[in-house]
Amino acid sequence: MPRLTVWMVRTSLLQLGIGFTVGMLMLFNKGIPFDPAIWNLLPIHIEMVLLGWTMQLAMGVAFWVLPRFSAAPRYGHERLGWLAYALLNGGLIIFVAGTWINGEWLSFVGRAVELSAVVCFAVMIWPRVKALSQSSS
Amino acid sequence: MPLLSRTFIKAGLIYFIAGLTAGVLTVGQPVLNLPPTFGVLYPVYIHLLMVGWVMQLIIGVVYWMFPKFSKERPHGSDRLGWIVFGLLNAGLILRAIGEPLNTLKPEWNLGWTLAISAVFQLVAGWAFVVNTWGRVKER
Numbered sequence: 001m002p003r004l005t006v007w008m009v010r011t012s013l014l015q016l017g018i019g020f021t022v023g024m025l026m027l028f029n030k031g032i033p034f035d036p037a038i039w040n041l042l043p044i045h046i047e048m049v050l051l052g053w054t055m056q057l058a059m060g061v062a063f064w065v066l067p068r069f070s071a072a073p074r075y076g077h078e079r080l081g082w083l084a085y086a087l088l089n090g091g092l093i094i095f096v097a098g099t100w101i102n103g104e105w106l107s108f109v110g111r112a113v114e115l116s117a118v119v120c121f122a123v124m125i126w127p128r129v130k131a132l133s134q135s136s137s
Numbered sequence: 138m139p140l141l142s143r144t145f146i147k148a149g150l151i152y153f154i155a156g157l158t159a160g161v162l163t164v165g166q167p168v169l170n171l172p173p174t175f176g177v178l179y180p181v182y183i184h185l186l187m188v189g190w191v192m193q194l195i196i197g198v199v200y201w202m203f204p205k206f207s208k209e210r211p212h213g214s215d216r217l218g219w220i221v222f223g224l225l226n227a228g229l230i231l232r233a234i235g236e237p238l239n240t241l242k243p244e245w246n247l248g249w250t251l252a253i254s255a256v257f258q259l260v261a262g263w264a265f266v267v268n269t270w271g272r273v274k275e276r
Binding site for chain 1: 187191195204232235236239247248249250251252254255256258259262263265266269270273274275
């Protein structure tokens, strides 16, 4: 497993744990109410489990398993991948902070940063989506 | 494919069908002239798909394909893997039954089903994280 994959998958596992914890608080509160403000956590739960866990895991595994180039750098422009990792998780943190303080602009900025992460990742991974017989770039 | 992986993935396929069924009923409520109460199926639809199908498919494949934990225990702890399966599915089923009923029949006091479901799924999620962590490595 390449190092970028290790970082993405481990981070996604942590996002899973935290996202599940947030979800658990809401579901528990639905059954045995203890704090109505818990429902404000819903966008955070969704962002963490969809982007932080599912999408990031997919990105990390895609970086690992998609066809590699025959010449170095075999995984492609890895720096773009690291940038995508930083932007995705940074954007998520900004979004969570924005949601927590009811800051619409901060949430917007966080989501925009996540978008830039996805663009970086798509640009990096695109040339690796190829038939095995194609030559390396 | 190890037995645990096959079990997770086959269970996931069942949830895939069940989840989309709930989804059809939710969105088909006005079209099929179903009672408006079918709207309570919306969170069930989302979670049967995302947790029941997507997550269990991921767990099954991860358990099969990730780097070996060790020569002696290539998949990590099999026991913990089965605990994850049991708790996750028990939690999901409790939720699928309890969540709509808790909304439609509050006088039945079924809130405890959601509380237990929440705890089961939380423990399952973290147990999966713990059991998988050691298999995420460069070599």
